[in-house]
Amino acid sequence: MSRESLFREVFTIVLEPVTPVHVWGGREAVIGIDALVRGDELTLINFEEILEKAPEDVLRRFTILLKSARPKEAIASFLKELESRELLSGLRVPIKTKPSIELNSRVKVLHEYIIPGSELKGYIRTGIIKGLLREIPNADKIIADGINLEKKAKNAGLGIEAKLLRFNRPKKQGGFVDALSIISVSDPLAYEQVEKSLRRLRVVHTSGLVDVASLLAITFSGGRLKYEVAIRKVGKPRLISKTYEKNVTEEVENILEKINNLANKIGNKNWLLEALRKFGCDLIKIELSKIKGNTKLRNYEDLLSKLEKDLCNENTTCVPARIGFMTGHESKTIIPEIKNYNPRIYDEVKRRMQQELHRVWDARTLKLVEVDKDLFGVGWCKICVE
Secondary structure: OOHHHHEEEEEEEEEEEOOOEOOEEEEEEEEOOOEEEEOOEEEEOOHHHHHHHOOHHHHHHHHHHHHHOOHHHHHHHHHHHHHHOOOOOOOEEEEOOOOOOOOOOEEEEEOOOOOOHHHHHHHHHHHHHHHHHHHOOOHHHHHHHHOOOOOOHHHOOHHHHHHHHEEEOOOOOOOEEEHHHHEEEOOOOEEEEEEEEEEEEEEEEOOOOOEEEEEEEEEEEEEEEEEEEEEEOOOOOOOOOOHHHHHHHHHHHHHHHHHHHHHHHHOOHHHHHHHHHHHHHHHHHHHHHHHOOOHHHHHHHHHHHHHHHHHOOOOOOEEEEEOOOOOOHHHOOOHHHHHHHOHHHHHHHHHHHHHHHOOOOHHHEEEEEEEOOEEEEOOEEEEEEO
């Protein structure tokens, strides 16, 4: 079976970071144990691999030290001896943060695929949902019916997604069909001139830029990632036409018709691009409203204004986006969209979120990273369709 018979669209997406981006891979490195600071570089160490390669005399001294000293001191001595013998190796990453990094500090390690396809698809999914809401006459009713305040606040909006993208299977089967299963996003197929750097990511209050929290993370700070996006065709299955199965046949055909109607829209590359453009440009507007007039963030404001000018007002094949860790609920959920239709429900979700997460509401904070002594928002990207 040919690709042409399976897919209605196959195209390449290129993603470039505009500011440092971090997608966590689930691992934290501890300075002095599985990461070392040497001058202006961080070296990530695979401790198990080092144990296998270490000379017997070094391992013997390490074992004795473990019995007589605290583990951290023994490890520090072990690594120092290996380093003096030039036996240490690992990924080296430039350090782009001040002040100096303290021993035992934790570093969030970048995902092995840098930005996996699942992360990009999640962003695309949110963009599609927002695009569909803007085109539906009864969006306010869908939002009111789709919000379930009895669920955890972060999941309160899942009902909206279900109403737009999920269709019930025939009664005898149960469950549902997710319409966005027609879209697949590969992990990066090509990595071009990738730059990584260790940076401090900060959460600050919009008032006075007072720190709320911070962490160290390895970021994707330069280069290009290429992905394949494929949109499958929805064909009609071979259905048995026995009389007693007529009802099931009709139910299946009805589901396929609904998926096809939706697929005809979101399966159009141009519609998808414009939905993502509106999503990304709305994120720029939200961020600009938080930082306008703040002299400490003037260069950040200029950067966003340029992105807006270049990618929001022209019919280009590139769109702005904000992806990854510490990019706020605006870029990850449809909750901010609720505010446009029903401020009362939005305020209730906001109140519940603050109670459950025990932290300042996203709309009152900024997620920043230092770049060449200036502060910029974390996670801004450019997505281009080829």
